[in-house]
Amino acid sequence: MDYSIKIGGEAGQGIQTIGDALAHIFTRAGFYVFSHQDYESRIRGGHNFYQIRISDRPITASRNRVHILVALDRESIFLHERELVEEGQVLYDSSLLRERFEKENFLDLPLLKLALEFGGDKIMVNTVAIGAIIGMLGMDPEIMFELIKKTFIKKGIDLVEANLKAAKAGYELARKECLRCSFRLSEFTEPKMLISGNEAIGLGAIASGVKFYSAYPMTPSTGIFNFIAEQAKDFDIVVEQAEDEISAINMIIGASFAGVRAMTGTSGGGFALMVEGLSLAGMTETPIVVALAQRPGPATGLPTRTEAADLLFALYAGHGEFPKILFAPGNPEQAFYLTNKAFDLAEKFQVPAIILTDQYLADSQWSYQSFDLTKLKYVDYRLRGDSLKNLSGYKRHAFTDTGVSPLGIPGDSSHLIITDSDEHDEEGHLIEDAEIRVKMVQKRLFQKIPLLKKEIEPPTLYGEKKPDLLLICWGSLYGIVKEVVDELSKDFKVAMLHFSEIFPFSEEVSWVNLIKEAKIVINIEQNATSQFAKLLQLETGVRIKKHINRFDGRPFTVDELKERVNYAYLERF
Amino acid sequence: MLTLKDFKGQKPAWCPGCGNFSILRAFNEAMVELELAPHEIIIVSGIGQAGKFPHYTRCNTFNGLHGRTLPVATGIKLSNHQLKVFAIAGDGDCYGEGGNHLLHTIRRNPDFKLLVHNNQIYGLTKGQASPTTLRGVLTKTQPFGVMSEPLNPLALAVALDCSFVARGFAGEVTHLKWLIKEAVKHKGFALIDILQPCVSFNKVNTYQWYQKRVYQLDDSYNPEDRKLAFQKALEWGDKIPLGIIYRINRPTLEEQIPVLKKEPLVKQKPKIEKIKDLLNNFY
Numbered sequence: 001m002d003y004s005i006k007i008g009g010e011a012g013q014g015i016q017t018i019g020d021a022l023a024h025i026f027t028r029a030g031f032y033v034f035s036h037q038d039y040e041s042r043i044r045g046g047h048n049f050y051q052i053r054i055s056d057r058p059i060t061a062s063r064n065r066v067h068i069l070v071a072l073d074r075e076s077i078f079l080h081e082r083e084l085v086e087e088g089q090v091l092y093d094s095s096l097l098r099e100r101f102e103k104e105n106f107l108d109l110p111l112l113k114l115a116l117e118f119g120g121d122k123i124m125v126n127t128v129a130i131g132a133i134i135g136m137l138g139m140d141p142e143i144m145f146e147l148i149k150k151t152f153i154k155k156g157i158d159l160v161e162a163n164l165k166a167a168k169a170g171y172e173l174a175r176k177e178c179l180r181c182s183f184r185l186s187e188f189t190e191p192k193m194l195i196s197g198n199e200a201i202g203l204g205a206i207a208s209g210v211k212f213y214s215a216y217p218m219t220p221s222t223g224i225f226n227f228i229a230e231q232a233k234d235f236d237i238v239v240e241q242a243e244d245e246i247s248a249i250n251m252i253i254g255a256s257f258a259g260v261r262a263m264t265g266t267s268g269g270g271f272a273l274m275v276e277g278l279s280l281a282g283m284t285e286t287p288i289v290v291a292l293a294q295r296p297g298p299a300t301g302l303p304t305r306t307e308a309a310d311l312l313f314a315l316y317a318g319h320g321e322f323p324k325i326l327f328a329p330g331n332p333e334q335a336f337y338l339t340n341k342a343f344d345l346a347e348k349f350q351v352p353a354i355i356l357t358d359q360y361l362a363d364s365q366w367s368y369q370s371f372d373l374t375k376l377k378y379v380d381y382r383l384r385g386d387s388l389k390n391l392s393g394y395k396r397h398a399f400t401d402t403g404v405s406p407l408g409i410p411g412d413s414s415h416l417i418i419t420d421s422d423e424h425d426e427e428g429h430l431i432e433d434a435e436i437r438v439k440m441v442q443k444r445l446f447q448k449i450p451l452l453k454k455e456i457e458p459p460t461l462y463g464e465k466k467p468d469l470l471l472i473c474w475g476s477l478y479g480i481v482k483e484v485v486d487e488l489s490k491d492f493k494v495a496m497l498h499f500s501e502i503f504p505f506s507e508e509v510s511w512v513n514l515i516k517e518a519k520i521v522i523n524i525e526q527n528a529t530s531q532f533a534k535l536l537q538l539e540t541g542v543r544i545k546k547h548i549n550r551f552d553g554r555p556f557t558v559d560e561l562k563e564r565v566n567y568a569y570l571e572r573f
Numbered sequence: 574m575l576t577l578k579d580f581k582g583q584k585p586a587w588c589p590g591c592g593n594f595s596i597l598r599a600f601n602e603a604m605v606e607l608e609l610a611p612h613e614i615i616i617v618s619g620i621g622q623a624g625k626f627p628h629y630t631r632c633n634t635f636n637g638l639h640g641r642t643l644p645v646a647t648g649i650k651l652s653n654h655q656l657k658v659f660a661i662a663g664d665g666d667c668y669g670e671g672g673n674h675l676l677h678t679i680r681r682n683p684d685f686k687l688l689v690h691n692n693q694i695y696g697l698t699k700g701q702a703s704p705t706t707l708r709g710v711l712t713k714t715q716p717f718g719v720m721s722e723p724l725n726p727l728a729l730a731v732a733l734d735c736s737f738v739a740r741g742f743a744g745e746v747t748h749l750k751w752l753i754k755e756a757v758k759h760k761g762f763a764l765i766d767i768l769q770p771c772v773s774f775n776k777v778n779t780y781q782w783y784q785k786r787v788y789q790l791d792d793s794y795n796p797e798d799r800k801l802a803f804q805k806a807l808e809w810g811d812k813i814p815l816g817i818i819y820r821i822n823r824p825t826l827e828e829q830i831p832v833l834k835k836e837p838l839v840k841q842k843p844k845i846e847k848i849k850d851l852l853n854n855f856y
Contacts, residue, residue: 028856193855203851209843212652231851236832236841238651243677247644250637254617254648257635258656259839262648280638371852378845409839410633410649411656414612418627420636421620429583429628430636 001031001056001186004063005133008049008080009072011042014126018070019050021130021147023194026054027367028143030189034059034479036364036555041219041303047075056186060331060366060479064559067183068136070129074099087182091132091174096125107136107178114173119166127163131170136181140188141171193368197361197476198223200332201265201291204339206235207376210289211260214240214251219303220359221265221293228263245270249277249290256286257419259382259409261343265291268310269300275317278352282322284419285350285397285405285444289342294358296553305553306359308475309527314354315503315535321441323449325353326503330460330478332366334500340376341501345455347381349404349448356502358526360555361476382407389413395426399439403447449504456506461514463495469569470518472544474499474532476555477524483558484565492569499532505539512540522546522568526556546571575605582629592743592769593622596690599741599749601630606750607757614657617646619671621663621697623690640670643678643687647826650683653837654827657757658685665695668704668724679733679762683826686756686763689726690743692771693778700774710777726766727806731799731819736761738802738819742787743769744780748815755817761825768813783813790816797821 005022007015019035026033031054040046051062066083069076071092081090084105093111094100100108109132115124127148134144148167152160174181195203202224205213213228215221229239238255242248245266252262266274271292281288292314296307308328315326325345329335335357342353388394388408394415398405405426410417418428423440425431463485469492473481481496488494497514515521523533523544528551533544548564550556580601587593604614616627620639627634633656637645642660650658667675667689678687694712695701701714704724711718730738737759741749749767756763768787770780794816796802802819827833835841 191856193852195855199855203848203855206851207845207848209845211838211841211843212648214648233831234851235844235847236838238830238832238838240647240651242644243673246641247674247677250641250644251648251651253637254635254645254650255652255838256648257645258615258649258652260652261843262652276638277641280641284635284637373848373852376845376848378843409653410615411612411653414610416612416631416633418634420628420634421638422636428634430625 003067005068007070008076012044027192027194033367114169118169124166127166128170131167132174135171135174200335202227204336208343212255212262220362224265245273249274263289279318281352287346302553311531328356328475396428403443453507458506459499467495468493468519590772603753618661619666623663643674664691664703679735681826694775737763
């Protein structure tokens with residue numbers, strides 16, 4: 001089983017409502033689900049779509065070919081009809097589109113009429129559509145009914161009843177009318193969890209004990225803010241919307257200095273404003289975590305679309321020289337564990353950590369059996385209460401064997417916690433002394449970095465252990481390249497080398513031989529200038545000659561990338 | 574018993590005769606009289622001559638970036654609202670570089686105190702105009718004189734319904750000490766704009782210039798009356814009022830956050846064990 005459903009229409013028509021409901025129905029049925037969204041920077045109108053793929057085996061990307069196209073506007077048909085597979089079906093309502101399509105594989109159902117008749121409100125169109133899609137798939141509607149009950153019970157029994165009726169009406173009519181529907185679904189199994197990149201970062205932060213989150217809303221990072229704010233009450237977290245990103249990063253630095261785990265999230269433009277604050281965290285050795293969800297730039301760029309072109313910017317962000325950690329998870333599962341690792345290492349080494357995602361990963365939803373909570377790490381590295389009180393002396397920036405000084409909580413004892421954005425002495429007082437300056441730089445950089453490198457995992461190899469064709473990628477390309485490797489493995493000895501713990505590079509470097517020994521190496525990036533390849537060359541001296549780049553704001557698709565890899569391979573001869 | 578000795582910090586690097594010395598004395602004396610020990614207070618300062626202030630007393634210290642004292646202080650206050658938090662900045666720092674933060678900190682009303690050392694000039698960078706430099710003043714970077722209207726911080730604060738607005742003068746230490754103590758006793762965000770002569774770079778607004786003009790508001794003045802306060806805040810010229818210009822009780826930021834009702838955030842252990850329940854929401 002491997003089906004794709006695309007819901008297209010204008011912003012504000014409920015595409016997301018339908019898509020989210022379907023995705024949840026499918027994961028509850030135990031199917032593996034992958035969904036991604038394509039939307040414009042507007043609240044009403046335009047053309048948006050939501051694509052869901054379902055399978056009985058784990059899937060990690062969207063596919064080009066669609067089995068059911070739900071057209072809430074005419075544009076959806078003009079743009080996406082050609083994506084249909086042979087047995088594919090279009091679901092639409094001619095009264096809504098004001099046009100009838102006399103084609104065999106077009107199913108014209110009176111969604112609006114049914115919404116009014118059975119749901120009593122035109123808003124029920126979405127529910128009718130959900131019912132109709134479940135009907136077209138020939139899926140047992142029980143899970144859909146359960147989800148409707150669960151979703152609407154808080155809003156009253158009347159709304160539950162109305163939605164159930166509307167869904168049933170859509171379901172039954174589709175069962176009756178769609179004579180050409182011949183989809184075969186697998187047996188239901190254990191329910192899967194469904195999670196997006198943004199939610200996984202929020203979940204990872206809460207699992208790491210985040211107590212303070214401050215941010216300025218910016219697409220596509222706002223989902224993290226929303227998620228954490230929603231949990232603020234249950235998990236005793238303070239959330240504060242800042243007046244700008246400068247304030248956001250300075251607030252979390254203040255909160256962290258006072259003794260709690262603190263985080264912010266933004267996109268490229270907001271991150272640009274945070275750069276000075278990042279340097280402040282570096283100088284004052286204050287642990288912070290920053291989620292940077294990239295979108296195409298420069299400037300405002302394409303606000304709702306995807307790109308991964310802030311890698312080198314993030315790497316070099318901040319004036320002066322100080323260590324930082326840079327992670328770029330490949331999927332929500334990695335985002336969850338790497339957020340945890342970011343919090344742990346940021347506090348352990350008292351450095352800023354950045355989690356780099358992009359719109360594609362932020363908004364796409366993946367399904368999993370579960371996350372293993374035993375893999376999470378929580379160690380409180382701060383000196384609190386008695387452990388601080390009992391010290392005979394305290395210096396915030398004391399020189400130590402590791403370069404890591406004791407991180408005390410101001411107010412917990414009579415010891416004073418002092419730090420400065422100016423160069424400072426061990427106590428934290430500002431100095432001009434050349435000798436202390438040198439020792440401080442050595443402490444912050446040269447003592448910490450080798451220890452930090454020991455904590456970093458090498459890249460992940462997927463596919464052949466000794467590949468002829470090696471595909472290099474980082475961040476959100478993981479799922480797409482993985483499926484490309486699966487498809488190409490029939491013809492090639494192929495593998496993917498995926499980087500998620502981007503900086504510093506791991507101490508373990510045996511993987512460099514894979515690059516040196518492969519017959520052909522192709523670097524794939526969602527940007528114009530192959531930024532990761534430059535970093536790789538800087539760190540290892542290995543230069544990659546072949547690159548595949550995409551920078552039109554749309555994610556790579558498996559089918560397109562497969563062709564481009566094939567082409568790049570053939571170019572060799 | 575606390576004494577001034579408890580607040581003896583590093584040797585100040587200010588110019589001899591600088592107005593900052595008397596502000597430091599007023600602050601230290603206020604802390605002794607309020608019986609606030611060095612470890613119970615924290616000063617967040619920015620950059621400029623005022624930014625060095627916490628090093629010259631004794632306290633927990635976050636000497637951060639130019640213009641960014643207020644967000645750092647807000648983050649500290651929200652994490653540990655039992656700490657007595659002070660933000661100390663200069664006129665360039667707080668009214669120029671960090672102006673936006675001032676607007677929004679006044680709106681939020683966190684319970685910490687902002688002391689602005691307002692010398693109407695940039696001292697650390699050697700004499701450029703600040704947001705409060707008077708029109709027409711010639712400087713190296715304003716060769717035709719300052720063309721912009723000076724910012725009136727008190728009128729701005731009253732307009733934003735700031736919960737405590739006051740003006741002090743470095744030349745009147747006892748009065749300034751009283752203002753600091755009143756600000757600490759007040760619940761909510763407090764702005765004390767402190768007129769501070771810069772002996773090296775401001776040849777216009779000297780001790781004599783201020784002394785000729787300043788006068789202390791007496792008991793007949795009612796700082797609870799916002800219209801009157803606005804009028805008083807606009808008074809600048811031959812006569813400059815010193816004292817509490819405006820005071821009102823507004824809910825503080827931290828008392829409106831349900832999570833902080835129990836105890837300071839920093840005392841609350843993360844509820845990591847509950848993550849399993851949250852994970853279940855994804856099925």
